[in-house]
Amino acid sequence: MKRVQFSSYFTQYFFIAPQLAIILIFLYLPIVQTFRDAFTIQDAFGFGRYFSGFDNFVFVLSDPNYITALKFTLIFIAVITFFSCSIGLLLAVQANNVIHGKSAYKTLLIWPYAIAPAVVGVTANYFFSERLGILYNFFNGLWGFDWYDNVYDAYIYVFIAASWKQISANFIFFLAGLQTIQKSIIEASIIDCKSSFRRFWTITFPLLMPTTFFLIIINITYSFFDTLGIIDTTTIGAPSGETKTLVYKAYIDGFRGLDLGSAGAQSIIMMLIVLVITVFQFRFIEGKIHYN
Amino acid sequence: MSRVFRITITHSVLIWGVLLMLVPLWLVFASSTHSNSYIYNEGMQWKIGGEFFDNYDRVLNKKGGFTKEITATRIFYNSFIMAFGIATLSVFISMMAAYSLVYFKTKFSTLFFWLIFITLLVPLELRILPSYQIVSDLNLTNSYAGLILPLSASAIATFFFRQYFRSIPDELLEAAKLDGANSWKFFIDFLLPLSKTMIAAMFIFMFVYGYNQYLWPLIMTTSEKYWTVVMGLKMIYGGNSVDRYAYVVLSLLPPVMIIIFLQRLFIQGLFQTK
Numbered sequence: 001m002k003r004v005q006f007s008s009y010f011t012q013y014f015f016i017a018p019q020l021a022i023i024l025i026f027l028y029l030p031i032v033q034t035f036r037d038a039f040t041i042q043d044a045f046g047f048g049r050y051f052s053g054f055d056n057f058v059f060v061l062s063d064p065n066y067i068t069a070l071k072f073t074l075i076f077i078a079v080i081t082f083f084s085c086s087i088g089l090l091l092a093v094q095a096n097n098v099i100h101g102k103s104a105y106k107t108l109l110i111w112p113y114a115i116a117p118a119v120v121g122v123t124a125n126y127f128f129s130e131r132l133g134i135l136y137n138f139f140n141g142l143w144g145f146d147w148y149d150n151v152y153d154a155y156i157y158v159f160i161a162a163s164w165k166q167i168s169a170n171f172i173f174f175l176a177g178l179q180t181i182q183k184s185i186i187e188a189s190i191i192d193c194k195s196s197f198r199r200f201w202t203i204t205f206p207l208l209m210p211t212t213f214f215l216i217i218i219n220i221t222y223s224f225f226d227t228l229g230i231i232d233t234t235t236i237g238a239p240s241g242e243t244k245t246l247v248y249k250a251y252i253d254g255f256r257g258l259d260l261g262s263a264g265a266q267s268i269i270m271m272l273i274v275l276v277i278t279v280f281q282f283r284f285i286e287g288k289i290h291y292n
Numbered sequence: 293m294s295r296v297f298r299i300t301i302t303h304s305v306l307i308w309g310v311l312l313m314l315v316p317l318w319l320v321f322a323s324s325t326h327s328n329s330y331i332y333n334e335g336m337q338w339k340i341g342g343e344f345f346d347n348y349d350r351v352l353n354k355k356g357g358f359t360k361e362i363t364a365t366r367i368f369y370n371s372f373i374m375a376f377g378i379a380t381l382s383v384f385i386s387m388m389a390a391y392s393l394v395y396f397k398t399k400f401s402t403l404f405f406w407l408i409f410i411t412l413l414v415p416l417e418l419r420i421l422p423s424y425q426i427v428s429d430l431n432l433t434n435s436y437a438g439l440i441l442p443l444s445a446s447a448i449a450t451f452f453f454r455q456y457f458r459s460i461p462d463e464l465l466e467a468a469k470l471d472g473a474n475s476w477k478f479f480i481d482f483l484l485p486l487s488k489t490m491i492a493a494m495f496i497f498m499f500v501y502g503y504n505q506y507l508w509p510l511i512m513t514t515s516e517k518y519w520t521v522v523m524g525l526k527m528i529y530g531g532n533s534v535d536r537y538a539y540v541v542l543s544l545l546p547p548v549m550i551i552i553f554l555q556r557l558f559i560q561g562l563f564q565t566k
Binding site: 005006007008009011012013015016018019020022023025026027028029030031033034037087090091094095097098101105106107108109110111112113114115116117118119122123126127131132133134164167168172176180196221225228229232233247250251254255260263264267270271274275278 | 298302303305306309310312313314316317319320323334335336384385386388389391392393395396397398404407408411413414415417418419420421422423425426427441442444445450465474475476478479500503504505506507511522523525526536537540543544547548550551552555559562563
């Protein structure tokens with residue numbers, strides 16, 4: 001915090017008022033409504049609404065489709081975070097080493113950051129469409145790939161689409177992280193250790209931990225929420241709901257199925273999941289990081 | 293390992309990375325320049341065809357939608373308004389909020405801080421139904437205000453401004469106070485000019501964020517007059533028509549161009565450390 005500050009109440013409130021007004025109306029009010037929906041049941045004609053305790057939650061959690069979506073979401077988050085982080089890191093390390101053409105590589109690797117998930121989904125769709133999709137035919141020739149029918153093939157399809165989009169974001173942050181590492185540390189390590197592979201894992205990678213920590217949160221948020229546009233333009237849950245993420249399922253149940261109680265309960269379960277993941281990371285992972 | 297060998301490896305990894313990014317886009321672009329029946333029968337193409345002008349002219353100017361009055365040009369215009377509105381408004385109000393959080397000390401500061409940052413846990417996707425309900429109660433469906441306002445409070449932008457302000461040395465405020473600057477003058481004459489790079493970076497970030505919105509405009513707009521580019525992918529073009537290839541290329545151009553040409557500003561702002 002600042003040592004010197006202003007102490008005018010009026011100005012302080014004036015400056016923060018627009019932000020607070022918008023979040024109160026468009027964020028907190030909806031959240032309150034979500035809680036109301038989750039703990040009440042509306043009759044079929046929309047006239048009455050009565051308190052139902054945890055009925056909606058029991059209903060949601062005892063639905064096998066929900067458990068399927070929960071499992072898929074967790075796998076989805078882990079796979080996307082792992083692949084997009086690794087490829088992003090690999091490219092960032094190489095781009096940081098290169099002397100000639102650094103900025104050209106940077107530009108050519110950064111631009112997919114700006115593409116909307118839904119656009120990525122439509123593009124992936126071209127590669128995986130049944131009759132003429134290049135990757136569909138290639139994988140089909142290898143092991144009879146058919147995502148319309150096979151759950152694991154459908155996984156591969158959405159994993160590829162969703163990871164591809166996120167490589168650039170990871171690349172940008174890892175490259176920036178690498179550039180903050182002091183040259184003198186790297187030079188000293190070159191004298192001590194000949195193997196560049198070992199040098200990377202013992203010196204560079206630990207120094208990158210704050211970036212990695214930040215990126216893990218970013219990637220989890222991305223795969224949890226932002227991939228809705230990808231699912232909606234690729235498998236739409238195919239073969240039969242196995243590739244629905246929790247967010248996508250809540251959207252479909254709420255908007256297409258108009259089941260407010262179920263959608264509300266699903267939202268609250270997801271808030272809890274995000275909260276648990278966040279707290280877990282701050283407690284267990286951040287404690288192991290050395291900030292220099 | 294010899295030096296030459298290592299350099300070769302470095303470059304080949306990077307070239308594979310670049311190809312991984314570029315090849316899908318190239319195939320979509322090349323395919324968008326062929327005739328419809330050719331693409332329908334043959335699938336994606338590696339080579340450029342001869343229908344570039346016809347296809348793109350048709351996609352941009354063809355009247356579509358239910359009423360046959362909406363062109364892609366209009367849809368692009370809507371997306372620009374939405375993205376520009378979200379970027380301008382969110383940069384403005386996040387900067388103000390961050391100023392209030394960093395430079396004022398009162399008993400509510402901590403409460404305000406948590407009120408703003410807890411919103412990171414509840415993105416729009418989690419509260420889409422009630423958000424729609426509220427916007428519709430306020431009569432804001434099918435309006436630019438409805439597209440812009442609910443997305444213009446950004447905890448991330450506020451966080452970046454807050455970090456940036458905190459990194460500014462205390463001496464600046466002390467000196468400004470000695471010169472007789474009050475809280476308004478300090479904000480306008482000192483902080484605004486100092487934050488130029490950060491403002492630019494956040495503007496780019498929020499512009500891309502706003503332009504790329506999919507779900508919100510999809511549920512918010514029932515009138516085609518307010519359709520945006522990204523949701524148009526689902527609403528206008530289905531199937532494997534060549535028009536959709538052209539539309540995909542057009543739809544990703546604006547944000548990609550912004551990131552390519554303004555990348556220095558964007559990256560400088562994001563990783564600015566004082």
